Amino acid sequence: MPTLSGKVAIVTGSSRGIGRAIALELAAQGANIVVNYQAKASAAEEVVARIRERGAQAVAIQADVSRSGEAERLVQGALEAFGTVDILVANAGIARDNLFLRMSEEEWDAVLNTNLKGAFFCAKAVQRVLLKKRAGRIILMGSVVGLAGNVGQANYAAAKAGLIGFGRTLAKELGSRGITVNIVAPGFIQTDMTAALGEEIIAKAKERIALGRLGQPEDVAALVAFLASDAAGYITGQVIGVDGGLSL
Numbered sequence: 001m002p003t004l005s006g007k008v009a010i011v012t013g014s015s016r017g018i019g020r021a022i023a024l025e026l027a028a029q030g031a032n033i034v035v036n037y038q039a040k041a042s043a044a045e046e047v048v049a050r051i052r053e054r055g056a057q058a059v060a061i062q063a064d065v066s067r068s069g070e071a072e073r074l075v076q077g078a079l080e081a082f083g084t085v086d087i088l089v090a091n092a093g094i095a096r097d098n099l100f101l102r103m104s105e106e107e108w109d110a111v112l113n114t115n116l117k118g119a120f121f122c123a124k125a126v127q128r129v130l131l132k133k134r135a136g137r138i139i140l141m142g143s144v145v146g147l148a149g150n151v152g153q154a155n156y157a158a159a160k161a162g163l164i165g166f167g168r169t170l171a172k173e174l175g176s177r178g179i180t181v182n183i184v185a186p187g188f189i190q191t192d193m194t195a196a197l198g199e200e201i202i203a204k205a206k207e208r209i210a211l212g213r214l215g216q217p218e219d220v221a222a223l224v225a226f227l228a229s230d231a232a233g234y235i236t237g238q239v240i241g242v243d244g245g246l247s248l
């Protein structure tokens with residue numbers, strides 16, 4: 001019997017990459033899925049079709065998580081489609097890399113607004129539902145960069161480090177209501193985001209990864225599915241790496 005039978009999960013940014021793999025894995029475990037995306041409707045519909053082929057239910061909902069009110073609309077859409085929400089995976093994220101010397105306010109705001117404030121908006125919108133149920137899972141997509149920093153990513157590192165403080169505080173505030181909050185910290189995972197880095201940077205990264213290769217979106221999805229399950233009910237406020245040993 002799948003571990004997430006009958007649960008409802010919202011996965012932000014699940015039209016592509018890591019979010020897509022999470023949506024497919026949670027569906028494989030029996031959950032009904034809200035596939036959120038910002039712009040790529042056809043990619044989101046393809047994920048919905050894949051989930052339905054496997055016998056689970058899914059809907060695609062467009063919402064820009066960085067904008068006030070859109071997360072509310074996303075959660076409302078989930079309630080209309082499935083009647084409840086049990087799991088929020090705040091995964092949507094972007095990078096706008098630049099050396100700090102050249103980093104613009106626009107690059108700073110874009111990354112902070114999507115990666116950190118987006119998680120704030122989504123958690124805020126979903127908490128009412130979870131508090132009422134006295135149960136739930138909030139999983140935030142952090143990064144090894146939030147722990148170690150990274151040249152060219154002052155904005156991204158600040159957002160991902162912010163998610164750690166945010167998530168740990170939510171874990172303390174919501175724990176007595178049966179809600180767990182954890183932060184997943186991937187290393188280099190093969191997606192559009194890392195494809196944009198170019199071959200030289202990827203080759204250098206591989207030298208620093210103990211396992212000698214990039215991770216796959218499915219590697220992250222397996223951890224998220226575990227954290228979303230009943231088996232992870234006593235794990236909260238943790239930052240858990242999926243990085244092939246990059247952070248060692």
Ligand code: NAP
Nearest residue numbers: 013015016017018037038039040064065092093189191193
């Ligand atoms: P990706 O392939 O670029 O996919 C990004 C996803 O986020 C897409 O589904 C995109 O939707 C969505 N998105 C972007 N901005 C959004 C917004 N404002 N509102 C709603 N959805 C939005 O990225 P990824 O590599 O899978 O990364 C996913 C998460 O993992 C991010 O938080 C990233 O920081 C984190 N992460 C990635 C890596 C890595 O190596 N790839 C490592 C550590 C952490 P559209 O398709 O509509 O554009």
